[in-house]
Amino acid sequence: xxxxxxxxxxxxxxxxxxxxxQCNYTVSPFSNLRWYKQDTGRGPVSLTIMTFxxxxxxxxxxxxxxxxxxxxxxxxxxxxxxxxxxSYICVVSAFSGGGADGLTFGKGTHLIIQP
Amino acid sequence: DTGVSQDPRHKIxxxxxxxTFRCDxxxxxxxxxxxxxxxxQGPEFLTYFQNEAQLEKSRLLSDxxxxxxxxxxxxxxxxxxxxxxxxxMYLCASSxxxxxxxxxxxxPGTRLTVL
Numbered sequence: 001x002x003x004x005x006x007x008x009x010x011x012x013x014x015x016x017x018x019x020x021x022q023c024n025y026t027v028s029p030f031s032n033l034r035w036y037k038q039d040t041g042r043g044p045v046s047l048t049i050m051t052f053x054x055x056x057x058x059x060x061x062x063x064x065x066x067x068x069x070x071x072x073x074x075x076x077x078x079x080x081x082x083x084x085x086x087s088y089i090c091v092v093s094a095f096s097g098g099g100a101d102g103l104t105f106g107k108g109t110h111l112i113i114q115p
Numbered sequence: 116d117t118g119v120s121q122d123p124r125h126k127i128x129x130x131x132x133x134x135t136f137r138c139d140x141x142x143x144x145x146x147x148x149x150x151x152x153x154x155x156q157g158p159e160f161l162t163y164f165q166n167e168a169q170l171e172k173s174r175l176l177s178d179x180x181x182x183x184x185x186x187x188x189x190x191x192x193x194x195x196x197x198x199x200x201x202x203x204m205y206l207c208a209s210s211x212x213x214x215x216x217x218x219x220x221x222x223p224g225t226r227l228t229v230l
Contacts, residue, residue, distance in 0.1 A: 105157030
């Protein structure tokens with residue numbers, strides 16, 4: 001069964017600090033991995049997308065890494081800001097010939113940035 | 116057209132009532148998806164359309180749930196005889212098949228509360 005596990009479940013850090021969120025997956029055959037940011041009461045917004053051949057991808061202060069051998073990904077946030085407070089969801093896509101069931105969602109990491 | 120829109124953003128209803136939600140996808144997107152998300156969980160797939168055809172339905176989609184996309188543009192999700200367990204955020208997403216990434220763009224969601 002395809003699964004995506006995220007850790008930690010929740011995290012509280014001080015403004016200006018860095019943090020790293022983890023995502024482990026057992027999705028096959030792997031197509032791509034995305035990190036989404038979801039503000040409270042809003043829909044998820046894509047941060048990064050990585051395919052099998054990509055090891056790292058940055059989007060401003062967000063840097064995602066992918067190790068396809070160990071089936072692990074991380075999302076590193078640098079110099080955190082209060083607006084980074086949100087849930088971060090890891091989503092892994094399998095080659096399914098199309099169709100929505102190719103996506104497996106993690107439960108998310110709830111990040112709180114304190115001033 | 117700046118993104119996926121959903122209406123209403125919030126709905127409070129009494130148990131046993133019917134509710135209908137609307138989703139307007141990004142105009143050139145041919146795929147439209149419905150998800151349900153409860154607190155602390157990632158989105159769960161309900162159903163998806165390619166143009167006007169409903170191609171997949173999750174086992175989560177009971178007989179009380181029905182979705183339509185009559186002209187291949189906007190979609191509606193109806194829940195009949197609502198139950199307290201239906202309380203959740205209902206997310207709509209759209210994508211353009213054949214675009215390479217098949218990335219889904221999410222709407223802001225409709226928060227349903229069943230009293």
